[in-house]
Amino acid sequence: MKAILKIFLILACSLSLFASAPERDPYEAQAKSSYDTQVKILKELDIDASFMKTSHYAKMRQGIKQSQLETFTEALKNGYMYIPMVKEQIKKSGVPESFFYLAMIESGFSNHTVSNAKATGMWQFMEQTARLHGLKVGQYVDERKDPVESTIAATNYLKSLKNQFGKWYLAAMAYNCGDGALKRAIQKAGTDDLVTLLDAEKKYLPAETRNFVIKILRAAYTAKDADFLMSKDSSLLNINGGLKLVKVKVPGGTNLAQIGDSIGLSTKKMKNNNPHLKFVFTPPTLKDYYVYIPENKKQLFAENFKPFNGKNNFYAYVVKKGETLLSISKKTGVSHRAIKDYNELSTNAVSYNQKLIIPFSAQNKSQNYIAQTGDTIASLSKKFNVSEKDLKNENSFASSNLNVGANIVIP
Numbered sequence: 001m002k003a004i005l006k007i008f009l010i011l012a013c014s015l016s017l018f019a020s021a022p023e024r025d026p027y028e029a030q031a032k033s034s035y036d037t038q039v040k041i042l043k044e045l046d047i048d049a050s051f052m053k054t055s056h057y058a059k060m061r062q063g064i065k066q067s068q069l070e071t072f073t074e075a076l077k078n079g080y081m082y083i084p085m086v087k088e089q090i091k092k093s094g095v096p097e098s099f100f101y102l103a104m105i106e107s108g109f110s111n112h113t114v115s116n117a118k119a120t121g122m123w124q125f126m127e128q129t130a131r132l133h134g135l136k137v138g139q140y141v142d143e144r145k146d147p148v149e150s151t152i153a154a155t156n157y158l159k160s161l162k163n164q165f166g167k168w169y170l171a172a173m174a175y176n177c178g179d180g181a182l183k184r185a186i187q188k189a190g191t192d193d194l195v196t197l198l199d200a201e202k203k204y205l206p207a208e209t210r211n212f213v214i215k216i217l218r219a220a221y222t223a224k225d226a227d228f229l230m231s232k233d234s235s236l237l238n239i240n241g242g243l244k245l246v247k248v249k250v251p252g253g254t255n256l257a258q259i260g261d262s263i264g265l266s267t268k269k270m271k272n273n274n275p276h277l278k279f280v281f282t283p284p285t286l287k288d289y290y291v292y293i294p295e296n297k298k299q300l301f302a303e304n305f306k307p308f309n310g311k312n313n314f315y316a317y318v319v320k321k322g323e324t325l326l327s328i329s330k331k332t333g334v335s336h337r338a339i340k341d342y343n344e345l346s347t348n349a350v351s352y353n354q355k356l357i358i359p360f361s362a363q364n365k366s367q368n369y370i371a372q373t374g375d376t377i378a379s380l381s382k383k384f385n386v387s388e389k390d391l392k393n394e395n396s397f398a399s400s401n402l403n404v405g406a407n408i409v410i411p
Helices: 002-020 026-044 049-053 055-062 066-078 083-093 097-107 127-132 147-165 168-177 179-189 207-224 226-230 232-237 256-263 267-273 295-304 325-332 336-342 377-384 388-395
Strands: 245-251 288-294 313-318 355-360 367-370 407-410
Touching: 026 049, 026 097, 026 207, 049 055, 055 207, 066 097, 066 207, 083 097, 083 147, 097 147, 097 168, 097 207, 127 147, 147 168, 147 179, 168 179, 168 207, 245 295, 256 267, 256 288, 256 295, 267 288, 288 295, 325 336, 325 355, 336 355, 377 388
Parallel strands: none
Antiparallel strands: 245 288, 313 355, 367 407
16 A cells, blocks of 8 residues: 555656646747847847847838848849859858848849949949959959959958948948948047937938948848748758859950850850950950859860960941941951951841941951862851851852852851
8 A cells, every 4th residue: 555655646746747847938939049149140240239129120120021021032032143152252251141131232132233323233332442442343344243253342341341440330331331421420429339320310320321230130130030931932042052153264355155165155144154244255455364154164164165375456346338247347357257246246237337346366367268079158158157148248159059269258
């Protein structure tokens, strides 16, 4: 009997212990995780956690709604091709990860965005600032549109602003309004306190700059939002996704079509991969210059690309009345295909007063060919990759028959 009573007491105590143990509230755990994430984001921008108690913070949090998630996702989709490269450069630079969203706010990750003030590219550099940070902006290239080089320049600029002002949120503000404007605002406010500088009534800073840091925080929080993380679109932030491009050097004046031919890419795709090039060729004024190709084409490029060793010269040509592409080719001694490639012409049509770039070099000259036994216009068309119509027009052929020994101009 005593043994049974002892067993009963042990079971009763065990049940009492289980009953008294508090249940873990999943919502409480999620809230704790969300709070820690918010504090972490603030901390990396040198913002004190007390900012979470302000009306600015409450307004920012209220802004994260379904519509904001959709806008956020759309921006990521637009920039998906470049996101891995941008994130990789930001990680290498040591600036806060939240500054990844600075590019989203400035341009929506578009390399072609130009503001009313002529700020250009993903990071919205003004021309003078771009040059100060090592970007080339000139007749043939605008590296503000290069997603990698512009990101390196932007992170270097942000680090210099951090050294100047001491805090990352101030660096972000200075990036938006300029260091001079921020200095004057701090002097007028008598402090660099974030809440004070965000005062909408005192207007120490322009409204755009006051909203700038808030937008960065909102985007950073949206990326960590539970609804977004649970959606399939969260994979857009995967650093291993998107397009992987690598730099290769080619001689100045090299046509993208030539590079594309060596790796099996169209000129259009080569142009899309190199938005910093203003034309379909690398700067002819430089000994060599870089282009981007897909990483998986690097070996193919090494095996197939044969650089032209001569000098590439270019000059502008204005189309005169009655001229055609073939007559210009004959007049300049440059093949019509080279003129088409360098000017991105899809047809042979040209118009009066149209400006063309004439790539005058040995590799682009029209060829002369002596007709051999068995040659036909069709066989020469295939041999030299020229249309039969162009061959006929260039040589004024009355028929498709060729006389052996005839001098044929290959346009």
